[in-house]
Each structure stands twice: as structure tokens, then as C-alpha cells.
Amino acid sequence: MAALHPLLANPLAHGVFWSAVTIGLYLLAKRVYRRWGYWWLMPMALTPVLVGVVVVALHAGYGDYISGTRWLVLLLGPATVAFAIPIYEHRQLIRAQWPVLLLGMIAGSVTAVASSWALASLLGLNGVLRLSLLPRSISTPFAMEVSGDIGGVPELTAVFVIVTGVVGAVIGDVLLARVPLRSALARGALFGIAAHGAGTARAHQIGATEGAVSGLVMVLVGLMNVLVAPLVMGLLQ
Amino acid sequence: MKPQSPLLRATVPARRLIRRSRLLQIALVLAIWLLGEGLVRLSGLPLPGGLIGMALLLWLLLSGRLSVFSARRGADWFLADLLLFFVPAALAVVDHREFFGLIGVKILLVILLSTAAVMLVTGLTVELSLRWRQALGRAASSSR
Structure with a gap:
């Protein structure tokens, strides 16, 4: 995470940043799919690809990324x-x-x-x-x-x-x-x-x-x- | 109208409040989930806490202890954007660079073909046995 802005060293800012990236790109993918409707643009396929591009582009690892977004995965519990x-x-x-x-x-x-x-x-x-x-x-x-x-x-x-x-x-x-x-x-x-x-x-x-x-x-x-x-x-x- | 115990009657204002508030319903679903997680920790059952919570909520609904209107809007909030909760987990692939080669293509091929096969077999099994059952039902009722 050292390559990123020093502000993101703060765990809270780190969590907010990656959560915002994930939720933002998810909402974007939903709009894109609604607009064009090709099956390969389905949010389930498109969102991980978009987020993956950001993660790789910022030289962050999966450990970095998931430490800020684990709470989203945890919501699978109440969703069940x-x-x-x-x-x-x-x-x-x-x-x-x-x-x-x-x-x-x-x-x-x-x-x-x-x-x-x-x-x-x-x-x-x-x-x-x-x-x-x-x-x-x-x-x-x-x-x-x-x-x-x-x-x-x-x-x-x-x-x-x-x-x-x-x-x-x-x-x-x-x-x-x-x-x-x-x-x-x-x-x-x-x-x-x-x-x-x-x-x-x-x-x-x-x-x-x-x-x-x-x-x-x-x-x-x-x-x-x-x-x-x-x-x-x-x-x- | 069922005769209600004084204890149950005392909860009526709370119930009315929950029916009107989506936020409280979301909190209710979260509370049931946490209860499920707690039960799993205590009992050491090899099951996910969400599943125990689901069984718990289903029991509350079926036994009439909770009205479906006290939880439906909260539940809908979780189900509407369920896909979002899977996204972070899917990114685990980023750390498995070996999958971005021939071996990844092979694995993807296995997953793609096998998933299509499972879907076809399951869909057709359910559809055909359903039609068969309905045909049997019609035959039984017309022979009577």
C-alpha cells in the first residue's frame, strides 16, 4: 500500500477508499448493463474485472484490498x-x-x-x-x-x-x-x-x-x- | 383473533414500529444473523451462522411468532444487491497469477462446461419430472 497516497495508510481511509471503489464500480456496471444489455456486461462479471484493473493498476495485493472490503463479504451472512x-x-x-x-x-x-x-x-x-x-x-x-x-x-x-x-x-x-x-x-x-x-x-x-x-x-x-x-x-x- | 398473553401484548407498539421502519427491519435481520453466529460458536456445529439464522427466522415466521411484514422490507434490502457482496471475494484471483496462463484456461473450461452440464441436467430433470407429475395427476383425476 506504500505506493498509494499516505492518507490511505490510515485503516479507516483505506477501508473507505476500497469500499467506495467497489460500490462505485458496481453501480457503474449496473448502469452500463442496463444501457447496453450484452450478457458479458452483467454486473457479476463486469464489476470484478473493473475492480481488478484498479487493484492491479495501483499495485495493491488481494490482502490489501480485502482488508478494506471484508465487511461487504460478511454481509453474505445476514443475506442468507x-x-x-x-x-x-x-x-x-x-x-x-x-x-x-x-x-x-x-x-x-x-x-x-x-x-x-x-x-x-x-x-x-x-x-x-x-x-x-x-x-x-x-x-x-x-x-x-x-x-x-x-x-x-x-x-x-x-x-x-x-x-x-x-x-x-x-x-x-x-x-x-x-x-x-x-x-x-x-x-x-x-x-x-x-x-x-x-x-x-x-x-x-x-x-x-x-x-x-x-x-x-x-x-x-x-x-x-x-x-x-x-x-x-x-x-x- | 388469538388470545394473547400480557407479555405478547406488551410488544405490540414495538411490532407496529418495526413494520413501519425499514432500518429497524435491517437491524432485526442483522440481530438474527449475529444470534446464529453466536449459536454456531457455542455449539461448535460445522455450519455457517447465516444458515442457522435463516432456520431461526423461518421458524419464527412459520410458528407465527413474527409477521412477514416485520422483516420483508429489511430482507429485500439485503437481497436486492446480493451480487455486490460477492465482488470482493472474487478478487482473490489477483493473487493467483499462475491461473492467468494455460492452466487457468483449462480450469475455466472445466468450470464452464461442467456448470453448463449441471444446469442443463438439473433444469431438465425438474422440468420433466414436474410435467410427468402433472400428467399423472391429470390422469388420476380423469379416471376417477
Whole structure:
């Protein structure tokens, strides 16, 4: 941080600066996306790129940056609590269709693990890297837990989880434009299972039902994987 | 109208206030989250505190102890700009320069193709089993 203005040596000013950069560029990305609407301009993809350019241009490291903006990531906690509201408001739908959701969750989880393993092997990614790629479909706290259980590196998995979220939020839209999914249940499950938090945020923008289903599926699939992973590992050994 | 205990009746002015104020609702969601974090610390459960908080809020709503109007506007405030909270975490890639090469392209390819596969399989599974269930339901009701 020495390269920056001496004022920013003050932790408070440092926090305010990086938070302002992040929030400002996020608001800018939202306007840009609303104006032009290309999928690759989605705020979820555009904002990290813009902020990344500023971080690299100012010769700041990730440690510098995150020490000023960690509070934003912490807000994911209360945001998870907030998901109780859409889930509560769609409780009838969820109660009526839980077997369908469960089936989708099992199919999605098996596909996630199998396709990650197969694709990684095909491209010559082996060992720890391949293991760390397996749990990336589930949300961060769960994914890091599973990654450690199966012999991956939790920190690497955390990065893959985030990239998956960004990629998923973007390609989910592209897929929905081409695959005729008529039910909000299917559209929500698609985001919740493959792209966790970021996907759920996107689903929430598409519709309230989609957001509720996505949030519920994200949480349940995370729980399911945490419980199942040690069992599967036990069976394989 | 359910008969209310004097204790519950005493909270009525507070409840009325919460329904009107978005700021208080945001504070309520934050308080439930902190309670969830506290419970996780105390119990040593390997679960995120936000999840415990979500279960707690869901229980409050389902049991009728809290009205949805006392929390909805606060919750909406957190959900509207959820994407923003992910941005700082995504910047972790900056410290992994090795990913800005062939290996990064490979990893991105795995993530891209696998995520698309998971989405297709899940979306189609849910959509088709939903239609199948509805068709079964129609068949059952027409044969009666």
C-alpha cells in the first residue's frame, strides 16, 4: 500500500477508499448493463474485472484490498438469513413439489462431481487441483468443508466456487434463452444448484419464485453434500 | 383473533414500529444473523451462522411468532444487491497469477462446461419430472 497516497495508510481511509471503489464500480456496471444489455456486461462479471484493473493498476495485493472490503463479504451472512422470507412466501410450492426438487438436486450433484472429474482428467488436471475442483458447485462455507474432507485445498476451492458463481450467473441466462423451461421451479433450481449465491442473486432478479427456489436449493444441496461427501470417501477407500 | 398473553401484548407498539421502519427491519435481520453466529460458536456445529439464522427466522415466521411484514422490507434490502457482496471475494484471483496462463484456461473450461452440464441436467430433470407429475395427476383425476 506504500505506493498509494499516505492518507490511505490510515485503516479507516483505506477501508473507505476500497469500499467506495467497489460500490462505485458496481453501480457503474449496473448502469452500463442496463444501457447496453450484452450478457458479458452483467454486473457479476463486469464489476470484478473493473475492480481488478484498479487493484492491479495501483499495485495493491488481494490482502490489501480485502482488508478494506471484508465487511461487504460478511454481509453474505445476514443475506442468507434474509432468504427465509422468499422461502417462507413460497412454502406452498416447495411443500407440494419437494420430491421434484430432491430429484433435481441428486441429478445435479452427481452431474457436478462426475463432469468435473471427467473434464479435469481429460484436460490433464490431476491431483490436488482436480480434487479442489469437485465441490465447487456448492456454496463457499460448505464447499471449503467438503474440499478439506476429500483431500483438496479449501482456499483453491474458494476461488473456484467464486468463478463458478460468476460463470454460472452469466451462462444461466444464455441457457434459459435457448432451453424452454416453462416452470419457475426448474429455472430456480438450475441457478441454485450450479451457481449458488451468485446464481441465486441472478435468479432473484429474474423472479421472486425463481429466487426462493434457488436459495432453498442452494442451502439444501450444500447440506446434502457436506453429509454425503465423507460417506462417499469412506466407500471409495 | 388469538388470545394473547400480557407479555405478547406488551410488544405490540414495538411490532407496529418495526413494520413501519425499514432500518429497524435491517437491524432485526442483522440481530438474527449475529444470534446464529453466536449459536454456531457455542455449539461448535460445522455450519455457517447465516444458515442457522435463516432456520431461526423461518421458524419464527412459520410458528407465527413474527409477521412477514416485520422483516420483508429489511430482507429485500439485503437481497436486492446480493451480487455486490460477492465482488470482493472474487478478487482473490489477483493473487493467483499462475491461473492467468494455460492452466487457468483449462480450469475455466472445466468450470464452464461442467456448470453448463449441471444446469442443463438439473433444469431438465425438474422440468420433466414436474410435467410427468402433472400428467399423472391429470390422469388420476380423469379416471376417477
